[in-house]
Structure formats: C-alpha cells, structure tokens
Amino acid sequence: MDGTEYRRPLRPSGTSDERLQRARCRGRSAWISPQNALDVELSPGITYNCMVVRNRALLPEDEVDRIFRALADATRRDIVRRTLAGEASVSELAGAYDMSFAAVQKHVARLEGAGIVTKHPRGRERIVCANHEVIAQVQALLDRYEQIWRSRIDRLDAVLEDHE
Numbered sequence: 001m002d003g004t005e006y007r008r009p010l011r012p013s014g015t016s017d018e019r020l021q022r023a024r025c026r027g028r029s030a031w032i033s034p035q036n037a038l039d040v041e042l043s044p045g046i047t048y049n050c051m052v053v054r055n056r057a058l059l060p061e062d063e064v065d066r067i068f069r070a071l072a073d074a075t076r077r078d079i080v081r082r083t084l085a086g087e088a089s090v091s092e093l094a095g096a097y098d099m100s101f102a103a104v105q106k107h108v109a110r111l112e113g114a115g116i117v118t119k120h121p122r123g124r125e126r127i128v129c130a131n132h133e134v135i136a137q138v139q140a141l142l143d144r145y146e147q148i149w150r151s152r153i154d155r156l157d158a159v160l161e162d163h164e
Contacts, residue, residue, distance in 0.1 A: 059137055067138055076107050083106035083117055083130040090126045
C-alpha cells in the first residue's frame with residue numbers, strides 16, 4: 001500500500017441515518033445498522049474490535065458498562081443471586097449482611113440503576129425483584145463473547161496442530 005488509509009464510513013444502501021448505530025473502533029468510525037451488525041463487511045485498512053461491532057444490537061455500550069460495574073461488587077452479585085431465587089424486602093436483604101441498612105439500600109439502588117433489579121413498595125416495605133429480561137440480555141451477551149473466544153481458541157489450536 002502507499003501508506004494512505006481507507007477511512008470511508010460504511011453506509012448500507014437503503015437505510016436511513018436515524019436507524020444506524022455508530023460504532024467506534026479504535027478512534028475511527030463505521031456506520032452499522034442493527035440488521036447487519038453481525039454480518040457487516042468491514043472496510044480494509046480500518047481496525048475493528050469485532051466484539052464491539054457484533055454486539056451492538058444486544059445492549060447499548062453505556063448500559064453494558066453500567067451493568068458490569070454494578071456486578072463488580074460481591075455483595076451486589078449476592079443480592080442478585082438472592083433475588084433470582086425469589087423476591088426479598090430490603091430489610092430481609094440487610095439482615096443477611098454485616099453492614100448497615102443504608103449500605104444495603106445503596107447496593108440495591110446501584111443494581112436498580114443498572115436495571116438488574118426492580119424495587120416496588122408493598123405496604124411499608126420495599127420489595128426487590130430480579131429483572132429477568134435484563135439478566136437474559138446480559139447472558140446472551142456473555143454467550144456471544146464465549147462463542148467469539150471459543151472460535152479464537154479453536155483457530156489457535158488448528159494453527160498449533162499445523163506446526164507439529
């Protein structure tokens with residue numbers, strides 16, 4: 001090549017700009033519609049993070065960040081586990097931990113802000129329930145990452161077998 005880089009953004013024909021999602025890949029950009037997010041043809045000369053490009057349709061990037069930040073704490077993961085088993089009041093959850101009621105409320109608020117749990121009043125108590133829809137979306141995202149990494153490991157195994 002002559003050293004110049006090909007940077008024309010992808011714009012699928014027949015798709016309006018309102019329906020396009022903007023994917024940022026190492027400081028450069030490409031336009032990818034939700035319909036072709038998994039099988040888009042990428043431009044030569046641009047480095048893409050395929051896990052970002054292929055998973056745009058599952059959850060928005062900022063929502064994924066918020067969810068995984070919420071799940072980064074062991075107490076919050078345990079609260080999610082308990083609410084998956086069944087609904088629980090904030091008071092019941094607080095009794096299970098060696099911390100103040102206010103601290104548990106903050107953990108629940110962080111999970112609620114990420115959409116992982118929901119909280120609704122029942123009398124004088126606040127009942128916490130797991131949001132199964134969001135958890136299923138996160139599971140689908142993790143399954144997709146698993147597919148990507150398994151295929152990479154399989155390709156690496158094939159390369160190593162060829163060299164033996």
